[in-house]
Amino acid sequence: MSDAPITHAEFTRAFRDTLGMFATGITVVATRAPNGEPIGLTVNSFNSVSLDPPLIVWSLANDLPSRQVFEQCEYYSVNVLAADQMHLSQIFASRSDDKFAGLEIDEGLYGVPLLRDCCARFECRNITRHPGGDHLVFISEVVRFDRTDREPLIFQGGAYRQLAPL
């Protein structure tokens, strides 16, 4: 790396690209707004935290429309997308008002929406929320979970990918 001074925008771009070297799965985090409407967004900041108690973490950008609901809800689901569910990642990463249109969903605890045909699903109760720069970091307890043997969708270097054996 060169020592030449860089602008803030260049720093942010380089930081993003470097973070993008870390391959992740893709999840959709979903809950219900107080009026009962299902809401959800694509999230790849999901990770495990603790086995006992069973805790997971994810973070939500401060400036998103869904922030107000997630700041207040107690229960939500984390749905780990399968390799053939890239379209769901794209829908849930959009600003659409009706991301669930035409989608068959299961009802989880407290009516939390659960997507079908995922690799894994976690039903979570929020424990804490921590401000983390331009994101809010959620830590929650996993209350119920299930999985299938489907291959996961992968995100790396700003692109969708799928697993290949070494």
Ligand SMILES: Cc1cc2nc3c(=O)[nH]c(=O)nc-3n(C[C@H](O)[C@H](O)[C@H](O)COP(=O)(O)O)c2cc1C
């Ligand atoms: C692959 C991928 C991963 C993403 N991960 C996150 C994330 O971890 N946290 C986040 O706040 N937004 C993330 N986003 C962006 C949100 O999905 C996107 O801003 C979405 O529009 C938010 O929904 P809303 O507009 O209904 O609030 C991700 C988007 C993509 C495509």
